[in-house]
Amino acid sequence: MKIAAQSWPGAWQAVGWSGTVPVGWGCAQRDGLNGLRNRIPSFYADPVAWLAVDALGDALESCASDVLAVRDEVGVIMVSAYCTLWTMRHVARSAVIGRMSPLRFAGASPGTAGSVSCIVFRLAGPSLTVSTAPETGLPVAGAVAASWLRSGAAAFVVVSAHDVDDAGTHRVYTAILRTDRTDHTDGAENTQAGHP
Numbered sequence: 001m002k003i004a005a006q007s008w009p010g011a012w013q014a015v016g017w018s019g020t021v022p023v024g025w026g027c028a029q030r031d032g033l034n035g036l037r038n039r040i041p042s043f044y045a046d047p048v049a050w051l052a053v054d055a056l057g058d059a060l061e062s063c064a065s066d067v068l069a070v071r072d073e074v075g076v077i078m079v080s081a082y083c084t085l086w087t088m089r090h091v092a093r094s095a096v097i098g099r100m101s102p103l104r105f106a107g108a109s110p111g112t113a114g115s116v117s118c119i120v121f122r123l124a125g126p127s128l129t130v131s132t133a134p135e136t137g138l139p140v141a142g143a144v145a146a147s148w149l150r151s152g153a154a155a156f157v158v159v160s161a162h163d164v165d166d167a168g169t170h171r172v173y174t175a176i177l178r179t180d181r182t183d184h185t186d187g188a189e190n191t192q193a194g195h196p
Contacts, residue, residue, distance in 0.1 A: 026057065
């Protein structure tokens with residue numbers, strides 16, 4: 001799913017995630033991953049994870065006060081066929097010459113592509129990495145996000161999708177979702193809000 005940044009919100013809506021509403025959009029990109037540095041001393045994470053952090057920071061610009069007020073209730077889903085492949089390749093090359101940092105082993109776990117955002121923004125809701133391309137992973141991510149929101153497992157869900165184009169440009173697109181409050185057919189919720 002090669003999507004231009006300006007058409008990203010439309011592409012998310014085309015997935016058709018029933019019962020969810022986006023409250024923030026973000027995007028981060030980089031031509032190649034070499035030279036992308038860690039931001040936390042003695043903490044290594046794959047460069048894709050740092051792009052996800054940047055995309056989430058961009059998405060939070062329009063909704064940070066609401067989302068960060070309930071950090072323990074913010075879920076995170078990362079969709080990427082690439083995940084931490086960059087770090088895995090570096091670990092493999094380093095192993096051949098017998099010089100490698102133990103920090104790289106943790107950074108090579110595919111789950112870190114999304115979990116670094118949880119660490120940086122102190123988000124403690126459910127998390128999931130869907131290690132497939134966005135065109136097949138986004139429908140899964142949408143179904144999981146809608147389920148977490150509907151069940152109350154999360155008040156907001158951050159869904160990020162990572163893609164690499166033929167020129168080697170890496171992009172992470174992020175949507176922050178909440179429950180579509182107008183989508184409820186259960187009269188009990190309206191009664192709680194003071195409506196008959």
